[in-house]
Amino acid sequence: MLSILLVPALHDNYIYLLHEPNSGETAVVDPAVSAPVVDALQQQDWQLDYIFNTHHHGDHVGANLELKQLTGCKIVGSAADQARIPGIDITVSDGDVVKLGNQKFQVIDTPGHTVGHIVYYGADSQALFCGDTLFSLGCGRLFEGSAEQMWHSLQKLKALPAETRIYCAHEYTAANGRFALSIDADNPKLQQRITQVTELRRQNLPSIPSTIGLELATNPFFRADNVSIRSNIDMTEQSDLAVFRQLRLLKDQFQ
Template sequence: MSTTLDIVRIPVLSDNYVWLMREPQSGAVGVIDPAVAAPVLAEAEKRRWKITHVLNTHHHGDHVGGNLEIKQATGCTIVGPRQDRARIPGIDIEVDDGDRYRFGEAEAEVFFVPGHTSGHIAFAFREQQALFCGDTLFALGCGRMFEGTPQQFWTSLSRLRALPDDMRVYCAHEYTQSNARFALTVERDNKLLVERSAAIDTARAKGEATVPSLLGEEKATNPFLRADVPAVQAAVGMAGGDPIAVFAEVRHRKDVFR
């Protein structure tokens, strides 16, 4: 039996997105990476949705800060990465690479995607075309490499890149406009990137969100997914180079980009 997910974007802090989702057949309601609790509880109450789950991708405070308050208010089940269980407040269920987690009548495939942190995971709802990837993959970017290696991060991104083009990328930050500015320093001749950047500027000028994006768009325009593409390799002076080294160079350039 096919089912859908009703997904709501909740902007919090300065640039975070918390995702609230409902699986309508079972009534299960999940919160992905709650930085804070109050706006999430308010949105759920407004919709008369009873929160049953929190899904965490990694341990950073702007992704788990609302866990305990939401759990106290709702009695929900907190699901998070086994590799990082000690840093996930209130964790009840640990999941790891290759696990399939049932969320009501929907099912998420769990990917272990270290790089940004050592224990990061992503939840891919293939049937519903929804990828909750925390800070591993952004619209036109990727997270900073705080706890992983370039090899780990490139492997993680390559695995997410292998998912279907029509997956929607529900990342956790509104960084797209600055990411686009950087991406254009790498691939200024990428016509699709130029067009996408202009559309992003228009959307942001109207106060519109740029997330979720489509994974197919990311494959065509996100330099962090394109370290094995000759145009990107040449752009950073590493024609024919090892994609891991090219990725590391692109990540370094973004780290110092202003």
């Protein structure tokens, strides 16, 4: 079994420590800062072997060099973006497999938020480490890529098994939920989910992980084909891509 430890950092970042007990190997996903990672490693008595980066933004690679210097770990990142991943040792591309002990993670290219964004999918662990491509009730902003790229990236993730747990890199669920309700207010599963998220956050507990199945039922960016959403934004006849593009624009402008 893969142990997954959620490590909060900065204002709303989540860093993930992955530990495979048979081999004793440990990886960290998107370390924004080093101190909470080092503290968690010491508390668990784990030795860091790898850093798995999803993309180059500073709040995902900020601790790369310091952790590498402290632990001698190897840094894994996208071959398409290796010039922007500090300290990168191992380059990967779509379809490659990264191993942590006996746990395997498939690399999936997901451009949109950045042009070199990748995610790590573990079929055996039923876990997806998706950085800033997919969020609970949302998706990443289009800083470098196009709406078409992000739409195609999301289609890849929608096709994963429904039970796949989603470990995204930020606690954005409550804010994403307010937007989702603004264009999908009659969705009872969304209403129920917002109630659950509100209670979790009231207790200062994470709303992560979500699942692919839950996102299919509640995330508007997975649901551009939904008749009600299309009607609510006056786009009943447009393509799914056009609806997605409009949803992303509306979310960017949402207060």
